[in-house]
Amino acid sequence: MVELKNVDVHYKDGGKHGVDALHDVNIRINDGEFVFIVGNSGAGKSTMLKLLTREILPTNGRVFVNGYNLSKMKNKKVPYFRRSLGMIFQDFRLIPDMTVYDNVAFVLRVTDRSNKYIRQRVPYVLNLVKLADKAKFKPTQLSGGEQQRVAIARAFACDPKLIIADEPTGNIDPALSYEIVELLKDINRCGTTVLMVTHEHDLVQYFGGRIINLSNGSVVFDNYIGGDEEYMEGEDEGK
Numbered sequence: 489m490v491e492l493k494n495v496d497v498h499y500k501d502g503g504k505h506g507v508d509a510l511h512d513v514n515i516r517i518n519d520g521e522f523v524f525i526v527g528n529s530g531a532g533k534s535t536m537l538k539l540l541t542r543e544i545l546p547t548n549g550r551v552f553v554n555g556y557n558l559s560k561m562k563n564k565k566v567p568y569f570r571r572s573l574g575m576i577f578q579d580f581r582l583i584p585d586m587t588v589y590d591n592v593a594f595v596l597r598v599t600d601r602s603n604k605y606i607r608q609r610v611p612y613v614l615n616l617v618k619l620a621d622k623a624k625f626k627p628t629q630l631s632g633g634e635q636q637r638v639a640i641a642r643a644f645a646c647d648p649k650l651i652i653a654d655e656p657t658g659n660i661d662p663a664l665s666y667e668i669v670e671l672l673k674d675i676n677r678c679g680t681t682v683l684m685v686t687h688e689h690d691l692v693q694y695f696g697g698r699i700i701n702l703s704n705g706s707v708v709f710d711n712y713i714g715g716d717e718e719y720m721e722g723e724d725e726g727k
Contacts (some may be wrong), residue, residue, distance in 0.1 A: 490517040490540065490650065490681070495549035497535050497705075509535040511705045513549070517683070522676040524692050525685045527702035533685050536702070537654055540683075541573065542566050554649045570597055573645030574651040574680075578658040580629040580635045582642075589615065589623040592642045599646060614640040617671060633664035637671065644675055651675065653684040657691065662686070665691055 497510040510532045517523055527533050537553050542558045551558040554572040557621045561569060582591050589610055596606045614620045617637040627635050634654060643651050653672060656667035669684070669691055676682045686692065692699060696715020701708050 489519055489552065489554070490683070491515065491550075491552040492536075492539070492546075493552075495539065495546045495551060496531075497539065497544065498547040498567060508705050510539075510546075513705075513707055515700060515707065515710065517681065518529050519681055520676070520679055521698060522601050522673060522682045523684070523698045523700060524695075525683060525700045525702065526689070526692060528687075530704075531702040532705040533702055535705075537652060537685065540652060541575070542569060555724065571646065572649050574646065574648035576636075576643045576651065576653040576656045578655040580627070580632075580639045580659070582638055584627050585625070587623065588619060588625050588627070588630070588638050591627070591638055592645050595642055601646075602710045609645060613645050616644070616674070617641045631693055632660040633667065636660055636668055640668070640671055640675070644680070648680065650681045650683070653682065655685055655687070657686065657688060666694065 492513050492515045495510055495513040496508065499509055500506040513532075513536070517658055525533055525536065533545070539546060539558070540553055542553075542561065545559060549559075554569070555567075556569050556572075558569070573652070583594065586594065592610045592613060593606050596609060601609070611620060611623070614623055617640055619637055619641065620636060622630065622634065627638065630638065636659070640656070643653075651672070657668050660668065665688060672684060674681050694716045696709075696713045698712050700710045701704070
């Protein structure tokens, strides 16, 4: 579960009043949900992600993620909390001199998983993202879409309760963006909660679901919408 209760984040900018990056934000996301977080530049999306990963603390209010009260968490416990998260970034952040297999295995090794578990888990997640045949390739030998699929496999490798995807389609061919979101949907169907930050409204409109829209640091919309994907599936069933 993810919950923000009466959260404010106030940044001092050297001026008299500073900047309210988030103001009185109240959000509850239940386990197993898939949520799009949208908003224009400066709306507060990045600040929210920093709160959820415990990079910053709220000025006011409380933040709960995966059973942790982040507002009261001691710094020494932060690394253990972050093991319950899977992160996907716009710029992939793969290790260039490691193979695809080792990029995924790396996150398991640093969390002290057994060699037996690694040998079983890595092929499983690579097969899930349809890259089993690229296990020995280096990231530079892959397309942008393939590199992002490796990043998704890495995020899912530790079987996290929550995956946070920060603009995961930002650096790939637009035609592949739908494939990446569908892959995240598949992971969500496995029971993992997925939060996807995006500015691509076409994707949101196509997939639908729960949408949280931020504007000027406040939640201006938090509801479910029907997607074009659902409509298309209904059309196919009617034929």
